[in-house]
Amino acid sequence: MSVISARTTQCAMLDAHIESVVRNAEHLQSVLRTLRGIGPQGTWLGSRTLGEDTDEYVWTVEVARLLALRGIGAKTGKGPGLMMAPHHGCFAAGRPDLVIAVGAGFIAGERDHQYLKGGHVFEMPDFNTRHDGLFFNSLFHIGLPGRLGTCHEKFDLLNRLKHKLLPSAPVYLVERDGYYSELVKFLTGSVNKKVGPRVSLADYEMVKFINLLETSPAVFADALCKDIGWTKA
Numbered sequence: 001m002s003v004i005s006a007r008t009t010q011c012a013m014l015d016a017h018i019e020s021v022v023r024n025a026e027h028l029q030s031v032l033r034t035l036r037g038i039g040p041q042g043t044w045l046g047s048r049t050l051g052e053d054t055d056e057y058v059w060t061v062e063v064a065r066l067l068a069l070r071g072i073g074a075k076t077g078k079g080p081g082l083m084m085a086p087h088h089g090c091f092a093a094g095r096p097d098l099v100i101a102v103g104a105g106f107i108a109g110e111r112d113h114q115y116l117k118g119g120h121v122f123e124m125p126d127f128n129t130r131h132d133g134l135f136f137n138s139l140f141h142i143g144l145p146g147r148l149g150t151c152h153e154k155f156d157l158l159n160r161l162k163h164k165l166l167p168s169a170p171v172y173l174v175e176r177d178g179y180y181s182e183l184v185k186f187l188t189g190s191v192n193k194k195v196g197p198r199v200s201l202a203d204y205e206m207v208k209f210i211n212l213l214e215t216s217p218a219v220f221a222d223a224l225c226k227d228i229g230w231t232k233a
Helices: 003-038 055-069 085-092 127-135 148-162 181-188 217-228
Strands: 041-045 073-076 099-104 120-124 141-143 171-175 207-211
Touching (some): 041 148, 085 099, 181 207
Parallel strands (some): 073 099
């Protein structure tokens, strides 16, 4: 390919991208305005592969149910597993109106589930707009076990909070068997004196680690509400 033809291709792709940025921004504006009108809500991040037969799923359903009884919505993805569990909890509380799903149609594996009926469902066209929808207007953020997608969300969230691109809000990493705490210990440990740690320990100052095997859903829900100053029963 000649330099001229390569340049032409690059410009055409850039023009198409500029058009999509404008289109996506207009869509995001509509979504964020809708989220603002729903009421108090929190973000849940987690794996699509951990299903109803896992302790993580059962624990999440109960926490989300207890929060929904206090009028707090559950905002997460649209997929199965731990993205479905918070919505399941809203249904168990009789509050399907507190289900908030910020979908990613561009990701294979995200699909509708039975707990979306009666809730608020948004389809986002890319990671940037999806993360904006997931993070903005949330009183708290909960990170459950998850793989690459959840790690991407978690690091983007922490980086935004660090640089004050989001309002300050508590972050909870829910784990068992050192799932997150051992990882953080590795990341914040020094490689050597010159290079230092992979991630600064200060970047995790806003994070609380919750062992789901040692913390009941009721105790956690009460502590979370205290952290965010939510007193409505």
